Amino acid sequence: MINGRLIKERKIILEELGGLPPPVIKNKEWLYILEEETRNSILIEGFFLSEKELKKILKTNNPVSRDEEEALNYYKTANFIYGLGYENYKQNEFLFGIPLIRQINKELGYTGEFRKGEIKIAGAKFNPPNNYIEEWLSIFVDFVKYLYKNFDFNGLAVSHGFFEEIHPFDDGNGRTGRIILNYILVSKGYPPVILKGDEENKKKYYKALEEMDSYMKEIFLKKPDKNEVIQKLKDIKISKLTELILESLRENLDKIILGIYERNGFKLEPVSELLKTLGYSPSSTRQLIKRGKIIAVKKENKWYSVRQIFDKLL
Template sequence: MKSLLKNAREQKGLKTRELAQLAGIDQALISKFESGTRKPTKDQVTKLSQLLEIDYETLMVGWLKEKILYEIGDDEFALKALKVAEDEIKYNKTVSNLKLSTSLEKILKEIDSLKEKLDSHRQFDSFKIKQALELEYTFESNRIEGNTLTLRETDMVINEGLTISGKSMREHLEAINHQEAIGFIKELMNKSNSLNERDVLSIHNLILRGIIPEDAGRYRKVQVMIQGSSHMPPQPLMLQQEMEEYFIWYEINKNKLHTVILAAEMHERLVTIHPFIDGNGRTSRLIMNLILMQKGYPIANIKGDYENRMQYYQSLEIAQTKKDKEDFFLFIAQREKESLERYISILTQ
């Protein structure tokens, strides 16, 4: 930047004294700016850009570059720190640009009101209620993925240890595994509102345990296509970086967004990355509900019937291909509102 300032001043035919007078900056400081022994402030950069007719962006980039290099120098962690800083700046910008529609703001306010009402009736809560709702969640989440066990059969497999005639071993394992995964995220609830790679891989490991053991808790090593969707997940070589950015985004935004929006975002982002060969949907929904439960919200249970499943997939498709998450946010918010209303009705009947 120092040579840029000096060259621009000389091209304008100005002496350092004359530039100092025009800018209202001490002449000695102008000389130090040009020699690189002193850094101008942001306001001074703006003034010099205008007076010397230097492109503001060019000058600001040069100024920030020198400022960064001055601060971090050649520290051994400099490049890694810059990468993390780049991600934080990028994702902070994403959050600042997130504009909620009137419809979404309205339903979030309704959710906040229902959450307050639920909290005021917590003394009537019981283990039996939670157990029944968790069973329904396992049934519906598996039904979305094509599992044909009924709610009663799911109960018999999980709570009575029975084998259902005509149903595959995979369907039995999907029920048992999902219920164990719910138990695991309930353990994670007691941690601070954190989420890391180990947690996600552990959840996925439980989902696929005994079904595809070689892929349980491991990122896929092959490219995949999502049946019925035009979205193409990232190549396997990109998964580690994509997942690192996923957790960075969470750390940056976990205290900035409404819990329902944060949970929906983490669901959509994970299923869009599609890091696993199978079990992405169930894992993403469990992550979403972990975030909700950590903040005292009930499980957002997406029904597995045709109408709800199609609405769910269509809103995801729009988010993935058109980068418009409004429909998906509204869909998840509506499911959470329904869960709150039902929970309150159970506690107050």
């Protein structure tokens, strides 16, 4: 598992380079992250678009299939919300509340209205609360505001798991929750994460969300008590979802950091060659990257970095 400390150290390096760049389309790293996040987030829900198809629909702005409509709605919503998160980051403020959550759900193409009564989650081992939806969501908002001031990656994972356990809307809960997760990250100066949607990674994601089940099962049986629930959320430790978030953060932070270096005229070189200069064997490349010890990007099945930065975390 990647150590959260190594992610925070990457953030320090990024801040030294001027901080998270603005989420604009002309920034190729942001564009890649936003497009890939869109494709993967809708894929988790069973909608598929290739890279080429997504680029085409973003250009024409004229969806002709359900998959294209879902992709376009997600991309536009995420792009706007992350822009808002970026303004939070620059102003050191945090705009967050139930109206924003409802609006995200609406922009995704749903009603933005809270569900009334029971809902079943496919594959889940328990059912979300049937009553007090707005009260549960109000506690979620308070916990996220606490998290913003006392940020840590486990708490971020807990907040996402809690939202998905509440499942406040009739539809679009997964996509709404993933955009909120990334909104929090961008507001703190981190890039969005991409939770991969292929069959194997989707199973990992759902399995990770299940970690919250045992914690919330009994709490949801009674009327929400804000202080009790928030204390419970502070105490929860969930490793699987935290690990998925950290892995994606490593990848996207490295992409942005090295993108800044490239734009400043620095040359990408194979990591295996760079490691040789420190006495490491080429076979150690993959393991060091997996542990988050090397700042690197993958291009055509090969890892690259720049000489000036690759070993900063070794």
